[in-house]
Amino acid sequence: MANSANTNTVPKLYRSVIEDVINDVRDIFLDDGVDEQVLMELKTLWENKLMQSRAVDGFHSEEQQLLLQVQQQHQPQQQHHHHHHHQQAPPQQTVPQQTQTQQVLIPASQQAAAPQVIVPDSKLIQHMNASNMSAAATAATLALPAGVTPVQQILTNSGQLLQVVRAANGAQYIFQPQQSVVLQQQVIPQMQPGGVQAPVIQQVLAPLPGGISPQTGVIIQPQQILFTGNKTQVIPTTVAAPTPAQAQITATGQQPPQAQAAQPQAPLVLQVDGTGDTSSEEDEDEEEDYDDDEEEDKEKDGAEDGQVEEEPLNSEDDVSDEEGQELFDTENVVVCQYDKIHRSKNKWKFHLKDGIMNLNGRDYIFSKAIGDAEW
Amino acid sequence: MAYQLYRNTTLGNSLQESLDELIQSQQITPQLALQVLLQFDNAINSALAPRVRNRVNFRGSLNTYRFCDNVWTFVLNDVEFREVTELIKVDKVKIVACDGKNTGSSTTE
Numbered sequence: 001m002a003n004s005a006n007t008n009t010v011p012k013l014y015r016s017v018i019e020d021v022i023n024d025v026r027d028i029f030l031d032d033g034v035d036e037q038v039l040m041e042l043k044t045l046w047e048n049k050l051m052q053s054r055a056v057d058g059f060h061s062e063e064q065q066l067l068l069q070v071q072q073q074h075q076p077q078q079q080h081h082h083h084h085h086h087q088q089a090p091p092q093q094t095v096p097q098q099t100q101t102q103q104v105l106i107p108a109s110q111q112a113a114a115p116q117v118i119v120p121d122s123k124l125i126q127h128m129n130a131s132n133m134s135a136a137a138t139a140a141t142l143a144l145p146a147g148v149t150p151v152q153q154i155l156t157n158s159g160q161l162l163q164v165v166r167a168a169n170g171a172q173y174i175f176q177p178q179q180s181v182v183l184q185q186q187v188i189p190q191m192q193p194g195g196v197q198a199p200v201i202q203q204v205l206a207p208l209p210g211g212i213s214p215q216t217g218v219i220i221q222p223q224q225i226l227f228t229g230n231k232t233q234v235i236p237t238t239v240a241a242p243t244p245a246q247a248q249i250t251a252t253g254q255q256p257p258q259a260q261a262a263q264p265q266a267p268l269v270l271q272v273d274g275t276g277d278t279s280s281e282e283d284e285d286e287e288e289d290y291d292d293d294e295e296e297d298k299e300k301d302g303a304e305d306g307q308v309e310e311e312p313l314n315s316e317d318d319v320s321d322e323e324g325q326e327l328f329d330t331e332n333v334v335v336c337q338y339d340k341i342h343r344s345k346n347k348w349k350f351h352l353k354d355g356i357m358n359l360n361g362r363d364y365i366f367s368k369a370i371g372d373a374e375w
Numbered sequence: 376m377a378y379q380l381y382r383n384t385t386l387g388n389s390l391q392e393s394l395d396e397l398i399q400s401q402q403i404t405p406q407l408a409l410q411v412l413l414q415f416d417n418a419i420n421s422a423l424a425p426r427v428r429n430r431v432n433f434r435g436s437l438n439t440y441r442f443c444d445n446v447w448t449f450v451l452n453d454v455e456f457r458e459v460t461e462l463i464k465v466d467k468v469k470i471v472a473c474d475g476k477n478t479g480s481s482t483t484e
Contacts, residue, residue: 341447
């Protein structure tokens with residue numbers, strides 16, 4: 001039954017390709033002086049993305065977790081990545097903010113029990129709990145202001161929440177919210193997986209300033225209260241730091257003293273909205289005006305878009321080709337090689353081989369494919 | 376050199392994204408990432424042929440066709456892909472096919 005299990009062969013094939021690639025590049029990594037640890041990170045990242053994409057079923061999720069546990073136990077306490085997520089680690093790490101190496105906590109993020117992606121928008125923070133969306137996918141699906149990129153929240157096994165913020169300048173920041181701040185009396189909005197969370201702002205801000213001061217003088221985005229198991233933690237989400245702070249915090253984690261210097265100078269600025277907010281406010285106003293205009297226009301025209309006397313700008317509906325597709329966010333793609341392509345008048349015949357297909361979000365593979373189409 | 380064709384697949388894209396993240400965090404150099412991708416090309420090309428043995432038929436209507444640099448690109452509409460076990464219908468599919476006769480030049484996607 002070669003065909004009975006395209007669903008079985010695909011994960012196996014992917015798994016074996018991953019193994020082959022990782023083993024083959026191990027030498028290259030070592031030649032470049034890159035630690036084996038990084039290689040393992042690559043593998044973990046890769047596998048997790050595959051799992052998240054849901055293009056492949058049952059992609060070794062159990063093996064993955066076993067491997068992760070093994071990895072965690074074997075990992076030396078590498079401070080140079082700064083982050084530590086093990087069960088062995090103390091529940092609270094009082095690592096001063098400035099001495100944190102600003103490196104992306106990739107291993108932790110992938111090993112988190114509940115990876116959470118928070119994408120700060122200028123107005124809205126959408127919190128997706130284990131929504132299986134990678135940061136890239138999240139950015140693609142959510143309209144983000146130009147200077148904002150997904151903030152990845154890393155929930156460690158010890159319950160710490162760290163944030164990786166990737167700013168427009170490419171630098172990444174890691175912020176560790178104060179563990180001591182646990183608000184229990186606040187109204188906690190329920191987190192729904194995949195749902196959109198309205199930012200909880202004002203209530204949270206009040207008790208926090210003291211707890212947040214160690215953070216460098218960055219603009220604090222609306223904060224969210226997250227459910228992490230039974231604990232509720234407040235995570236200040238920072239997006240765009242003021243320029244001096246940005247320049248200071250580089251991806252290599254240098255210049256802690258400068259960050260410290262900036263700290264007392266810049267008082268904690270608690271912003272309800274994002275830095276680049278004014279423009280979107282304007283947009284909103286404009287949109288509201290447009291809606292009113294549209295309604296008036298429709299009344300006048302009697303819902304006919306034929307006579308366009310008024311502005312043609314928005315009375316024309318979007319001819320969105322996309323809506324015709326079943327899955328608007330998946331372009332069904334087949335990547336393969338051709339043995340023979342034949343055409344007779346307008347009748348085409350395709351003889352293809354060794355292909356990988358992504359149809360309706362799922363992956364399929366074939367060794368041969370034969371097709372007919374009329375043009 | 377194997378075709379770079381398969382980089383635009385779930386497997387390939389997730390690898391590229393992972394490499395990008397590592398580059399962002401400066402854990403690897405772009406050069407190293409490129410080497411990894413080249414290795415991936417080899418691995419996927421050599422893994423596909425022996426490991427997969429199934430056949431698919433499809434039928435649809437051809438919307439566009441393009442043949443450039445020995446690469447065929449088709450866009451088909453209302454296509455049914457038929458395997459022994461299952462039937463998959465899509466409204467639109469894009470097929471990119473490199474020359475299967477000999478894996479000569481590598482084609483960047």
